[in-house]
Amino acid sequence: MKSLSSFLIVLAVLIGCSPKSTDVKEQTDPGPFLHGVASGDPLYDRVIIWTRVTPESPADSVVVFWEVSENQWFKSSLISGQVVTDAGRDFTVKVDVANLQSGTPYYYRFKSAGSFSPIGRTKTAAQNADSLRFAVVSCSNYEWGYFTAYQKIAEKELLDAVVHLGDYIYExxxxxxxxxxxxxKHEPPHELLTLSDYRTRYAQYRSDPDLQAMHASHPFIAIWxxxxxxxxxxTSGAQxxxxxxxxxxxxxxxxxxxxYEWMPIREADKLYRSFEFGELAELIMLDERLEGRTAPVASISDENFNSPDRSMLGADQLSWLKSTIEGSEARWKVIGNQVIFSDINQTMxxxxxxxxxxxxDGYPAEKKEVARxxxxxxxxxxxxxxxxxSWVxxxxxxxxxxxPLGVEFGTPSISSANYDEYSGLDTARMYENLFQNFNPHIKYANLTEHGYFLLTLQKERATARYYFVENIRVPNAAEGKPKEFWVNDGAPVIKQYNVYGF
Incomplete structure (x- = not known):
């Protein structure tokens, strides 16, 4: 990732340069901040804040002021500064705000060209929390439906983070x-191949009001x-x-x-990383695509299927995963995982x-090594x-x-097509039954509904509460009653679960 250093944000903390209340457009006018605000990668004493400026006319660079406060009225700005952004980073702005207090809510905003941005809400990682709450999401296809689930997440009380497990856009x-x-319809009107193409697609997704609302409401921890x-x-190709x-x-x-330009994450040579939340939890985010994944095989009869040279993570990341788990003092080790780890026999x-x-399952040698x-x-x-x-x-x-070696919670798509939208509802229901009947460790399979789950971690229990929206083809659809599952501390068996219908 040698190109990252070319677009690192130049940060200068200038005390006293916070935006003044005079000569400012109404707060409801986004001004040049057409893609909203976002925050992410919370640590005990810092968090990333993000925005993008759309210049009114071609410009070599733009100066953007920022400020962070403990209250949404910004009566007392704790810290403020300015950054300079330009076309080389697509006019995105990213600030790693330091010297904050652990487990504390903050508000932030930006100013450029006489306008304030929307106000964002964020939170640093909690070091001494009795309970943590994360929304877990993936797979948001702009063309297939509205991002109503994002809207519902935005309406929740402040979360410790939204954990996005990938497929944030589609190419x-x-x-x-x-x-x-x-x-x-997707923009640009062709498959993404170039830097301009990818930037245009992210700009389209980030123009979505539901996605903007979620980003403005909670910090983000993401992986592709x-x-x-x-x-x-x-690593070397794609289907x-x-x-x-x-x-x-x-x-x-x-x-x-x-x-890296458009996501509120820290710049680094490796995307895999972990986040500590005191003695209660550590969130370990894996890169199962670009860091070390070798070429797939076409079938299990391929002579190389079981080869130890085939890898999902790569040697460095695998070693890092082991050392991170081994060194963790957290009660719950939560692994942010793009693709299913548990065995699934799908023969029937x-x-x-x-x-x-x-x-x-397509990389059996490394899977067994991790399992051992x-x-x-x-x-x-x-x-x-x-x-x-959805999988439990x-x-x-x-x-x-x-x-059982643990528990796996699979999150539904935000809007990407489900089984029933390809095969029909009756067929999808049959698939659900077959998956569970021939895989008794699967306690719940839902192949038809879109949404997310909230993961609540406490000392004695980890709870996954699944929420589904009733219709992704219309905006502002209702959200059904949740389905709740949990696992107790020290017992990797889902013994108790309640299922509520709409």
Whole structure:
């Protein structure tokens, strides 16, 4: 990721340069801040704040003021400063605000060209909390439906973070993997290949009011999956990249640069990282796409299927994962995971594809190595995206142990197509039953509803409460009653769960 240093934000903390209340447009006027505000990567004493400025006319650079306060009226600004942004970073602004208090809510805003940005709300990582709450999300396809689930998350009381597990955008041309009949056509009007293409698509997604509201309401912790680059991507290629589309390495660099420009995350050579929340939890975010994933195989009969040279994480990240878990003093070790880790036998559902080769099941040697390692640790929770379905599973890896090695909660899609939207409702319901009947460690499978789950961590229990929206094809749809599952401290078995219907 050698290009990152070329667009690191130049930060100068200038005490006393906070925006004045005079000569400022109304707060409801976004002015040049058309893509809202965001925050992310909370630590005990700092958090990233983000915005983007849209210049009124071509400009070489733009000066942007920022300020952070403990109250939304900014009567007492704790810290303020200015940054300079330019076209080289797509006029995005990112500030790593330091010297903050642990577990404390803050408000922030920016000013440029005589206008204040919308006000954002954020929170530093809590070091001594009795309870933590995270919204867990993935797979938001702009064309396939409205981001109503994001709106519902925005309405929640301040969360410790929104954990986004990838597929924040989709790279396809209009109609390539969506339904344009509701009027949400992808921009630009072709598949993403260049830096300009990716920037335009992020700008479109970040113009969505529901996504803006969620970002402005809670801090963000994010990882990419494949569609931020191209479908089924790995380190040296992707299913959705063909030879006539130019250099894959150039495309990958463009996608990675844009991700770092537009997401409220720290600049680093590695995207995998962890976040500590005192003795209660550590959130470990993995990169299962670009860091070390080798090429997939076409079937389990491939002679290389079980080769130890095939990898999901790569040697460095695998070593880091082990040392992070081993060194963690947290009660709950939560692994932010793009693709399903637990065994799933899908023979009865897809006879020609008994294993999902894009998931950990497609990399059996490394999966077994990870499973053998976590076998010795309590309270391993996998939170997983990618599948456009909800899963609640005891983590079984049969080649290592028939006893659960932890618990895995899979989050539904925000708006990307579910099984019923391809196969029909009756078929999807049949699939749900087959998955559970032939995989007894799967305690819940929902292949038809869109939404998210809230993960609440307490000393004695981890609870996943699933929320689903009733219709993603219309804006502002209702949210149904939640479905709740939990696991007790030290017992990786889902023994108690309540399921509530709409």
């Amino acid at each position: 396809y041309a209009p109609g390539g993997y969506g339904d344009t009949t509701i009027g949400r 999956d494949d569609h931020e680059i191209a479908n089924d991507v790995y 959705n990249h063909q030879a006539n589309e130019g250099s894959f390495e150039e495309r990958k660099r463009a996608a990675v640069q844009t991700y 559902v897809f006879p020609d594809n008994p294993k999902n080769l894009d998931s950990w 390692f976590i076998k010795d640790f309590d309270n391993i929770l996998w939170v997983t995206g990618d599948t456009h379905a 599973m005891e983590t079984i890896v049969a080649d290592v142990s028939l006893a």
